[in-house]
Amino acid sequence: MNVLSALGEALVLIGTFFYFLSALGLIRMPDVYNRMQTSTKSATLGSLGVMVGVGLWAVGDGLSWSWFTKSVVIALFLLLTNPISAHALIRAAYKSGIPLWQGSVVDKYREHLEAKEKAETEASKEGGEE
Amino acid sequence: MLKRSLAIITLLIVGYWLAQGLAGVPFGEDKMLVGHYYLQHVKEQTGAVNAVTAIVVNYRGFDTLGEVTVLFIASTGVAALLWRKKRERTAKVEGSVVLTTGAELLFPFIVMFGAYIFIHGHLTPGGGFPGGATIATAFLLLYMAFTIYEIPHKAFEKVEGLAGMSYVLVGLIGLAIGGYFLFDWIWQTWHWGTDNIGRLFSGGFIPIIYTIIGIKVGTELSGIVDNMLKEEVRE
Numbered sequence: 620m621n622v623l624s625a626l627g628e629a630l631v632l633i634g635t636f637f638y639f640l641s642a643l644g645l646i647r648m649p650d651v652y653n654r655m656q657t658s659t660k661s662a663t664l665g666s667l668g669v670m671v672g673v674g675l676w677a678v679g680d681g682l683s684w685s686w687f688t689k690s691v692v693i694a695l696f697l698l699l700t701n702p703i704s705a706h707a708l709i710r711a712a713y714k715s716g717i718p719l720w721q722g723s724v725v726d727k728y729r730e731h732l733e734a735k736e737k738a739e740t741e742a743s744k745e746g747g748e749e
Numbered sequence: 750m751l752k753r754s755l756a757i758i759t760l761l762i763v764g765y766w767l768a769q770g771l772a773g774v775p776f777g778e779d780k781m782l783v784g785h786y787y788l789q790h791v792k793e794q795t796g797a798v799n800a801v802t803a804i805v806v807n808y809r810g811f812d813t814l815g816e817v818t819v820l821f822i823a824s825t826g827v828a829a830l831l832w833r834k835k836r837e838r839t840a841k842v843e844g845s846v847v848l849t850t851g852a853e854l855l856f857p858f859i860v861m862f863g864a865y866i867f868i869h870g871h872l873t874p875g876g877g878f879p880g881g882a883t884i885a886t887a888f889l890l891l892y893m894a895f896t897i898y899e900i901p902h903k904a905f906e907k908v909e910g911l912a913g914m915s916y917v918l919v920g921l922i923g924l925a926i927g928g929y930f931l932f933d934w935i936w937q938t939w940h941w942g943t944d945n946i947g948r949l950f951s952g953g954f955i956p957i958i959y960t961i962i963g964i965k966v967g968t969e970l971s972g973i974v975d976n977m978l979k980e981e982v983r984e
Contacts, residue, residue, distance in 0.1 A: 696858075699854075699855070703851040706845070707844070710848075714842075
């Protein structure tokens with residue numbers, strides 16, 4: 620059973636390393652979007668590592684398999700919900716007008732929105748003339 | 750500036766006073782008086798492994814009834830304060846596709862988890878109030894993701910009232926059988942589940958009462974959310 624424990628410990632170590640990277644990204648990155656990118660991705664991966672690792676560690680130390688089941692359920696829940704919350708946060712940040720980093724090159728989303736708006740105003744104009 | 754510094758000084762004095770009062774209380778020493786009784790007798794008297802829920806529902810069931818009443822009054826008060834003849838959701842922007850799909854997918858899982866919490870109140874941490882709050886969170890998620898979503902009002906309000914009534918009813922059955930209000934008749938009189946303490950079908954009437962409380966709290970908090978998210982519509 621010691622293989623399981625060692626594997627779990629390694630996974631927890633990897634997970635905490637990714638937690639550290641995500642906190643570092645939060646300080647290091649220039650704007651909201653880059654910060655969200657680094658922090659959500661590595662924090663999700665880090666949580667997965669820590670949770671699966673804790674489950675394996677507990678099983679390896681002679682506790683029941685229900686530890687592993689529960690931790691995997693929590694990990695799956697985080698895996699499904701974290702990207703959705705990150706998506707909602709970033710979208711809300713963009714909609715409330717937070718600017719991109721000045722080094723950014725393209726903003727395809729703004730171009731798309733402007734094109735859509737233009738098409739809509741033209742359509743309404745034509746409708747008014749008729 | 751003067752106001753702020755005066756407030757800080759007052760708070761510091763109050764904090765020092767409280768710390769002085771607490772400094773005489775030793776930590777890490779056994780100071781339990783009633784606690785010993787609870788810990789030693791909780792299993793044979795109530796059948797629950799979770800001592801907290803046994804105390805909250807069995808030994809001090811009256812307080813829980815009061816808490817449920819407080820929540821009910823809060824929900825009724827919010828409804829009475831925000832009452833208008835015609836009110837609707839005024840949110841204009843639907844959540845993105847990712848958000849709506851995610852909320853739809855997650856909703857049954859969150860409701861299931863809430864039900865798990867309140868059904869297992871006598872075995873694991875939690876109970877009726879956390880479970881009900883989790884279920885209300887699921888409905889809040891739907892409210893946040895969709896602009897047109899509304900809870901089925903008629904059913905929800907009826908279920909809420911029925912749950913509250915059945916809690917009192919369980920207590921009254923105890924009064925009829927055992928002689929006092931909220932008497933645990935399933936455990937004390939029927940001895941039902943005495944040989945499987947620690948499994949699902951044990952714990953006297955704690956699971957039943959917590960299911961009732963969970964349903965009540967879930968519907969109540971959803972109702973409060975519904976009331977607060979609506980705005981008046983003028984025609």
